[in-house]
Amino acid sequence: MARLEGKVAIITGSAQGMGAAHAKKFIEEGAKVVLTDLNEEKGNAFAAELGENAIFVKQNVANEEDWKNVVAKAEEAFGPVNVLVNNAGITMAKSITDTSVEDYRKIVEINQVSVFLGIKSVVSSMEKAGQGTIVNISSLNGLVGGAVGYTDTKFAVRGITKAAALELAPKNIRVNSVHPGVIATPMVVQEDTKAAVEAFSKMIPMGRVAEPEEVSNLVLYLASEESSYSTGSEFIVDGGMSAR
Template sequence: MARLEGKVAIITGAAQGMGAAHAQKFIKEGAKVVLTDLNEEKGQALAAELGENALFIKQNVTSEADWANVVAEAEAAFGPVNVLVNNAGITMAKSILQTTEEEYRRIVDINQVSVFLGMKAIIPSMQKAGGGSIVNISSMNGLVAGAIGYTDTKFAVRGMTKAAAIECAHYGIRVNSVHPGVIATPMIMQEDTKAAVEAFAQHIPLKRVAESEEVSNMVLFLASDDSSYSTGSEFVVDGGMTAQ
């Protein structure tokens, strides 16, 4: 049997990149998947490609009203939701002195507040489903230092995951965080950046960047019942970077 047979999942930031890879993996494993993103054109195209078990909903993840709408539409289409992947996020490579208050608050809203809103919105649906799994996508920079703003919010995701895991355990809801390192997405493997990425890869203990599927396999594990006794934990997919 497929590992997500009977599961209903919401994946944010799913129009492209890692979110799209997660959605494709979930569909193959038998889930019904709601994809959300601000990029309506790419999101609709991907949902059409994935077939009748996929639904795209345009969403601003920083809006509580949008979260309520996404959950309501997911339930109307597929029933109570038992998997949430908080994947949407942005990065910013600026120093503290260069970063404006507006820029800082934006990254906090998208990377951190959206995760809080998503968990708050989904818990009642998961209670109706009899339990569930929340997978919060952090970063290796939720464990070690990186850019200001990005690092802060990814550490916050890690902390929220632990707090929510303890609070939700008695509902049968598990909450875990995933911490990817450098992933070979089309965005970073473009001609103007590919050489720099390949040079950086030599500093990774495994001497290569990760393929998208390697992160999706971890997300799949946490979404499935294979991880039934794992909650409040960090799952690192970084080729050994944070072990150095």
């Protein structure tokens, strides 16, 4: 039997990159998947490619009404939601002195507030389903320091994971965070960053960056019943970087 047979999942930021890899893996394992993203063209095309068990809903993850719409569309198409993967996020590589208040608020809204809204929005649907699992994609920079804004919000994702796990455990809803290191997504391996990424990979104990599918395998485990006694925990996939 497929590992996600009978599951209904929402995956944010899934028109491309890591989110798309998660969605593809979920479909292969029997889930029905709601893809969300701001990129409507790519999202619709990818949903069509995945077939009848996928739909796309355009979403601004920092907007509460958009979240209500996504959950409603998921229930209408497939039934109550069992799985949420809070994957959408942005990076920002500016110094503290060069970061405007507007820059800072934008990354907080997309990386942090969206996770709060996602969790809040799916609880009722997961209660209808009788159980649920929420996977929050944080980062290695949710464990160690990095750029201001990005690091702050990824630590916050780690914190809300623990708070929500404690509150939602009696409702049979599990909440865990995933902390990837450097992943070979299109954004990371584009021509203007390729040389820097190759140089950085030499510092990784395993000597390479990860493929998106290597993160997806971990997300799949947390979405499945195989992780039924794991909640409020941090799962690291960084090639050994945090072991230094």
